[in-house]
Amino acid sequence: MASSSSSFHSAPPTSWKYDVFLSFRGADTRNTIVDHLYSALVQQGIDTFKDDEELPRGETIRPSLLKAIEASQVAVVVFSENYVNSSWCLQELEHIMKCKDERGQIVIPIFYRIDPSEVRKQEKKYGEAFAQYEAEKKDVESWRKALSDAGNLSGLVAEGPETVFIKEIVSTVSKRLCVAISSDDEDLVGIKDRLQALKSKLAIDSQGVLMVGIWGLGGGGKTTLASAVYDEISSKFDGCCFLKNVREESSKRGLEELQKEILSRVLKQKKEELPEDVRMLIKSRLRRKKVLLVLDDVDDADQLEALAGSHDWFNEGSRVIITTRDQHLLNIQQVNVICNISLLNDDEALKLFCKHALRRGNCIEDFDILSKKVVSYARGLPLALKVMGSLLCDKDRSEWVSALARLKDIPENDIMERLKISYDKLKPLEKKLFLDIACFFRGEVYTKPWEILEACGLHPKIGVRTLIEKALITVSKEGLFDMHDLIQEMGHYIVRGNNPQNPEKHSRVWRLEDVVKICATPTEENHSIEALEARCGIYIHWEWGWDSNAPRYVPLSFRQAVANMKELRWISCDEFPATSLSKNFQLIKLSYLRLWSSKLKQLWKGDKILPNLKVLDLSGSERLISTPDFKGLPCLERIELVGCKKLKHIHPSIGYHETLISVDMSNCPSLKTFPAIRGMKKLETLIFSDCYRLSKFPEIQMNMENMVELSLKGTQIKVVPSSIGQYCTNLCSLDLGLCKRLKSIEFNFHLLKHLKMLNLRGCEKLKILEQGLFDVNYQVLDLCITCFKDPHPSMKFLGFSPSLRKLSLRFCHLKNGDISSLLCELFKLQVLDLCGNDFSRLHCSLLQLRSLKVLILSSCNNLVELPELPESIAVLEAWECDKLKVIHLPTNLRWLWRISLDLQTISGDVGRKLQSMLQRWIRGRPKSGAENARPDAMEDRFKEL
Known part of the structure; x- marks a missing residue:
């Protein structure tokens, strides 16, 4: 019966099914050197075929055995005293030498208790055997040639202790495999520099135990790199194991079974010989050997704890390589080095794609431009290049054009599902956070969307870090959210689900043409859309073509459509087209409402209850005259009314609002008064910059210990009341710049012990009095054009x-x-x-x-x-x-x-x-x-x- 080693070692490159085929004379060596050699090869992670059947003398070799020879990258031929007495062995050898010539198979002869010259020249027992074959009138010329050719190859002669000799054979096989892998592997485009960099970090010749993590997005080549370095360095360790697909295998088989797999490979024992409970055994036994362990595609801390608990599990010189999409796991494990997998550059990407799509390493002229479009689409991701290459292989040019056009709307499922693995591991809030960033905020400075994400309870401070660690997003040095194009497309793929052409069924809407489609049925209740961004005033002919019947702007029905989005968490809309929100606008899940540069005159008529609204931003709404009653907004934290030119009336309820943290009414030139402050105990920021008709600071009737920023820049106030010094004692920033009518400040600056910034720029009528002005520990002080006829x-x-x-x-x-x-x-x-x-x-x-x-x-x-x-x-x-x-x-x-x-x-x-x-x-x-x-x-x- 034939058997082959099974391991988690990555599949051989190109068409090879096995790493090694063993050819031997069973009667001579099956239970001695071949048995020990087979075990040593398997324990080294080398996939080896060994035939366990004996054929009667003269019987023809089986077709299955010929196929096994053809599927092996290396043939190890063990020449022994009676090898030539088996016609089966000679048939094997003949076929092996044929594969060497025609398929580039590597042949390594082993001379076991026999002189190589006897094989080359067919002398002594080999000569006697051929004399018998000739007497039986068999055609032996091809066998003679095979023996002569094999005998002339560089091989190994058994000398000294058998254990030492077997180590020498395994080392030779490993090296020859590495050379073959490095010189002929279509999947390892661009591997050379990356492999060298990883080997440098592994510091193979140094002592100590090193754990090295390979981290990056799915399909980026982490497993390929780990497999390549494993093949190249495994011969230098006493025991090796490559555990592939730990995420998947631990789910199927359990961690204890994987522990047994490691022990079996490293200790060179059959799993059946190991005790049932190996949890304690794995720690004690691994530290006795210099071990190379690769844990591929780890996605949970429990996996690392069970399979490579800590550095003291291993002996000096051991190396543990971990591939993962989650950097946080590597930090928990306290790995020594983290290698961020680098994607392929354009030249490498083009070469890899062409190998899969065109079966060659360079482009055909007719496909050059189309190939480069695929490379642009893949953005260096090997997974995408391979999938697209396989998809387009053997297709004509018109089919390529059609496939690329389809990608704009319908991405390849194989790519999306592989990338989606990282998303599936996220917690529910992290999933919402990722989808919001992918759909709305890529390329934006993170501070802008931060307010939205915070308002919606997505906890971006910890969530963004998690997404970075899982290689789903990045934040540039300039503070911009970014991600790989295909990761963003994966986010869109998830949002669209099974309804790519029905935006009303998507969880997020960001494309203007989708908004217009939704407006076509504004009266229908919508329970899908959670987030919406729209620029209502944008002319959209480029999305719809030049058809005169196509919509050009978001219609007024948008108002009703929004009111029916019952799951809406946040909305950001520029140039909202209506003068007020709909009567039935009652979105209880809404946390963030931003309507910039709208045509609103009032937000809504009557009273509304929005129990979860935290941010209200109507900045740039130049027609807005008044604010609503704020009693129905019990969770409101921020109000932004910047640039509301006609705003005159602020509802008195604002002065009693207990949850407000920030109020910004900059550049509201029609505003003359602000209600008395009687209950705004959480208020931190109050800004009236450039409200040049505001002549009196609002009355403060309570302690405002949370107030840290106050701006009255450019207002018409004449007096800064004593209540500021009395009630705002933690104030850090006070901006009175360009208050040209300001004559006096009626509080002593000694009271503002925390003041760091004071701006009195352009206060031409202000007379500087003692009042402790120069005794405060400012960091910024601006007294430009302030009256100093008699400097203090x-x-x-x-x-x-x-x-x-x-x-x-x-x-x-x-x-x-x-x-x-x-x-x-x-x-x-x-x-x-x-x-x-x-x-x-x-x-x-x-x-x-x-x-x-x-x-x-x-x-x-x-x-x-x-x-x-x-x-x-x-x-x-x-x-x-x-x-x-x-x-x-x-x-x-x-x-x-x-x-x-x-x-x-x-x-x-x-x-x-x-x-x-x-x-x-x-x-x-x-x-x-x-x-x-x-x-x-x-x-x-x-x-x-």
Whole structure:
């Protein structure tokens, strides 16, 4: 009976079914070297065929045995004393040598207790056997040739202890297999560099136990890479095991069965010989050998705990390789190194696709453009390239065109289902989070959708991290949500389900043409749609063609359609077309309502109850006149009414709302009053910027300990009431800039112990009084164009807060001596703006301002001398300084990025020094990194200061 080793070792490449075929004379070697060699090969993860049947002398070899020879990549021929006495063996050898010539099979002869020359020349017993065959009138020429050719091949001669010799054979077979795999594997396109990088991280020759994780999205080549490195290095370990599909196999067979599989492979024992309970045995026995263990496609921490519990399970020099889609599992396991699988570049992708689609490594001219479209679609994902290649193989050009056109709407199920494995492992809230990002937020800065995701209770802070760890999304350095194109398409595939052409049955709607289709039946209740994004004012002829009967804009029926979406969690709509929401708008699951630039005059008529609404954003609704009663919105946390030009009436209920955290009514020029604040105990942010008809700050009648930000910038208030100092004691930011009618601040700044930012820019009528203004530990202080006809003594003698990072004293009429010499002790100061003042010199040294990056002295018409600058300076502006003659520019200003000076100032020594500095900067750019040297990058950096 024939038997073959079974293991989790990855299937041989190309058409090989077996790694090794053993050819031997059973009577000589079956129960000695061949039995031991077979076990050693199998334990090494080498799939080996060994025939266990004996044929009577003279019987013809079976067809099944010939097929086994043809399906083996390597043939190991064990020549023994009586090998030639079996015509069956000679028939095997003849067929093996034929496969060597025609199929590229590798043949390794083993000379067991026989001299190789006897085989080559058919001498002694081999000669006697052939004399007998010739006497029987058998055709032996082909057998003689096969023996001669095999005997001339490089092989191994049995010498010394048999165990040592068997190790030598296994090592030779492993090496020959590795060479074959690395040189002839259609699935391993682009493997060379990735394999080398992984081997480097594995540090095979070093001691200690290393666990290495291979992480990335499904179909990205993790298993292929792990299999390739396993094949190449397994011969260097005492015991090896490649457990493939751990996720699937643990579900089918259980973890205890997989533990037995590992022990069986590593200890070279049959599973039947192992005890029933191996949970304790696996830990104690693995540490006795130098082991190579690959756990492929792990998706649960319990799998790792059961199969590779910790580093101390293994002996010195052992290596454990784990492939997974979930980075979090690798962090839990405390692996030494995590390798993020890199997808194929365009050239590699094209080569892999062409091998599958065209059965060659390069494109046929007629298919070149179409092939590149497939490569663009796959975005380097090997899974997609293989599936598409197999799909298009043997198809004509017109079928390729048709298949690619279909992909736009209907992706290939094989690809989607494989990618969907990661999604299926998510928790329910994580699934909602992923689908929202895939459908709405890819390419957006994460801060924008964060508010929506938080409002809907999706807990994005922890959820986004989980999605990143599972390789479903990424967040770029710029803070943009991103993902692989096919991962996004998989999200769309899930949303559409079995109804790709029926958007009313989708859970999420984001395409304008789908919105228009839904509006065709606005009166039907909808229990499918959970999230909706629409830009109602967009002209949509490009989606519908030029048919004059096609809809151009979202119709007014959209209002009724939205009201009937009973499962809606959030809606974001630009240019909502109606003047109010529908009478039956009663969406109890709605958490986020954003209607930007709408035509609303009022949100709704009468009272509404939206028990879960947390965010209401009507910004840009220039026709909006009044707000609704807020009593029916008990969970409301944020109100955004920015740019509502005609807004006049704020319902008094807002002043009693206990859950509101933020209210922003910036740029509402018609707003004159705001209701008294009597119950807004959670309010943190209140903004009235540019409400230039607002002349009185709302009355505060309660402690507002949560208030941290208040902006009255650009309003008409004349007095800042004492209630702010009394009730808003935790205020961090107070913006009173451009309050041109402001005359007094009726509270002592000593009360605002946490104030970090104060803006009094342009408060021309404000007289600076003691009131502790200069005793607060500000980080940002802006006193631009504030009245300083008689500067406060604190400026001259006491100076400013040592925690200041940004100080603006633009156009404050400061003269010589008006600024305290203690200015030089502001060691944290990064930005100093003294533009438009009247001093001729700064009577303090700036050299000690070691953090100073930006210095602005422009329009200081009396300035004659520029002080010495610290090394940290990056931006210097001193244009329109007509009398400036002396500029101290040390040569070690290595961070200097921009200088703005008048041309007449740049002459003589100053000009030469600047030219020298510029040359050094140009030479030094590559060293500091091109990215950091880009002007726009530097500009962005200083905008943040």
